[in-house]
Amino acid sequence: MIRTLFKFTVMSLAVTAFSAAMPSLAHAEIRTSSIFSDSMVLQRDKPIRVWGWTDAGSEATVTLAENSVTGTANEDGRFEVSLPAMPAGGPHELSISSGDQTKTFTDVLIGEVWICSGQSNMAWPVNSANDADLEKMTAKYPNIRLISVPQVGTQEPQDDFNGQWQACTPETVPNFSAVGYFFGRQLHQTLDVPIGLIDNAWGGSAAEAWVRRDVLEQDGKYDELLQRWDERAKTYDHEAAMADYRERLAKWQTDKKGNRPAAPRNDLVGQHRPANLYNGVLKPTIGYTVRGVIWYQGESNAGRAYQYRDLFPLMIQSWREEWGQGDFSFYWVQLADFMNEVDEPADSDWAELREAQTMTLALPNTGQAVIVDLGEAADIHPRNKQDVALRLSRLALAKDYAVDVQSQSPTYQSMEVDGDRIRVTFDDAGGDLDTFDVKQPVGFTIAGDDQKFVPAEAQIVDEHTIEVWSKQVKQPVAVRYAWADNPIANVQNTAGLPMTPFRTDQWKGVTEGVVK
Known part of the structure; x- marks a missing residue:
């Protein structure tokens, strides 16, 4: 019996030694971010990036349709490959193999992928939008796919989240971003391709929470x-x-x-601390091939509007740089009209935030949906998310998909003093300048060197020019339009897109110098 036990022990040790000598490749465990799941949509016509984790040094082969690419995991076990661009279509299977393990995703579509980000007005669900009952019962779009990233605020970069792609149905759409869904639905109906929407918005979030800590440190403006x-x-x-x-x-x-x-x-x-949302919400999705981003945020930064002039473009540029996908499209919603209407011209931090948003249009491949006609004085969350989304979709359809639709609001270009009047010229008018509600242009103020603005009269001179004046100002030097928290203004273009609020002066604003 002792001899038998000795033989068994020797054999066990031999098996153990043999197993230890075998490369770990045979038992490689494959893990990916939840941005990869069954029913996902991958971006068409662009190289498709896929990444994950397995044993360090192991090879991982990713296969989609007839395409197959192999990469090697680095010392941290992370691998990344880029599959060739594919046209819209599906369903396909995407498989990842490493050693004797294979991870397979089914019902994969190829189409258009957009990130829906920002604060509460982007997070605002279909359930709470206008006509929610009708919107939910008609949300039967199996080729629109939705995924939401949970709210995790942390200083530690995350590589995964708890989420799953789902087809758009009356059961899955109610808690999804209303602006995101209505935007994606318009694209789907117009382009007739699958649409993937990634909702990572967090109510009340500040822009600095979406930026990597070291990026803020290196910039020097946020100490x-x-x-x-x-x-x-x-x-x-x-x-x-x-x-x-x-x-x-x-x-x-x-x-x-x-x-x-x-x-x-x-x-x-929480959602205000710098870098928290970058680490906890955005990081696990960075690199997923997308067409672009739609963004609705700014309310939380209105008290620091001058700072937002630098912070917002910094955020966009840092996202683009880390994504490694060039200057992908980035379209945002300008702040809506909100709070009490006022009878006399006054300073406004919301007007200054809108100005900072408009200034960010200097970045390439950007666009702004102006909605100073869609807000609600007593509610920071306007229920009309349908028209907000339509204005965003106009930008994407015109700029990304070459669809012949008007997408730009009239935007201030230049001014010229002519005696006791100022002539203001606009670009991107998209046809003739127009007004709604009443024929006379409303919403202009004018000032002389004393910097005291008074309500002004105005008239449309031609499709690009408006003349502004007031009997109270004999030598005018500056004009403002829709410069208020909740402006009373009515100029638009013939496509119904409202004029972008503006000022011609650069006089000190109420948020200048506010940095924290």
């Missing part, structure tokens, strides 16, 4: 902002705050006096 957050990270104790809250809650439950205490929010893992 005070970063320092404030660093100090908060050193001093804030969320466990202590929760303990205090539980104590106050227990007392309230006994006494029932006053309002119920509110639980503390841990801003360190």
Whole structure:
């Protein structure tokens, strides 16, 4: 019996040694970001990037239709390959093989892929948009695919998230971005190709939360902002705050006096801290081949509108640089009209934020949907997401797909003083300048050297020119249009796209110098 036990032990050791000598390739485990799943849409007519993780040094072969490409995992186990561009179509299977393991995704379509990002007005769901009941019951588009990235705020870069591509149905659409869905639906109906929509918006998010920390540091304009957050990270104790809250809650439950205490929010893992959303929401999707981004954000940065002049383009450029896909299309929604209408001209941080958004059009392959006619004075979340999406879709259809539709709002180009009047010229008018509601242009103010603006009269001179004047200003030097939180303004082009708010002066604004 001792001899038998000895033989068994020797054989076991031999098997163990043999197994240890075998390369790990045979048991390579394949992992990918959840941006790759069954029912996904891959971007047509562009090289298709696929990445994942397996054993370091192992080969991984990715196959889609008749195309197959092999890459080698680096020391961290990450591999990345680029499949040849393919036309719209499907369904296909995409498989990843490494060693004796194979991971397969089914029902894969090739079409157009867009990221839907920003804060609450992009996150606003179909369930809460105008005519939600009708929109949901007609959302039967099996070739529109949806995926949402959960809200994770962190300083640690993430490589995955909990999500899954799904076909658009009355059951899957209610909680998806309304602007994103209506945008994608218009593209699908116009182009007749599959559409993939990635919703990663987070309500209340600040633009700096979407930017990598080192990018903000290297720029040098955000030191005070970063320092404030660093100090908060050193001093804030969320466990202590929760303990205090539980104590106050227990007392309230006994006494029932006053309002119920509110639980503390841990801003360190929220949507305002610089880099939090870049790391937790955006990073796991970076590199997925896309056509472009639609963006609806700015409300949270309105108090720092001058800073946004640099921050917003920095964000766009940093995304493009890291994506490694060139200057992909980036279209945003300008802030809607909001808060009380005012009778007299006044400073406005929302007007300054709109100006910062317009200035960002200097970047290539960008576009802006002007919606100062679609807001609600008492609600920062206008329910009319359909028209917002249509204006974004006009930009994409015209710029990305060469569809003959008007997409640009009239935009200020230049001014000329003519006696006691100022003539303002606009480009991208898209046909004749026009007005809605009343014939007379409304929304202009004018000022002299004293920088005191007064309401002005105006008339359309030709398809590109408006003349502005006031009997109160004999020597005018500057004109503003729709310069208010909630402007009363009515100029548009003949396609119904409202004129872009503007000012001809560069006088100091209320948010100049505000950096944190």
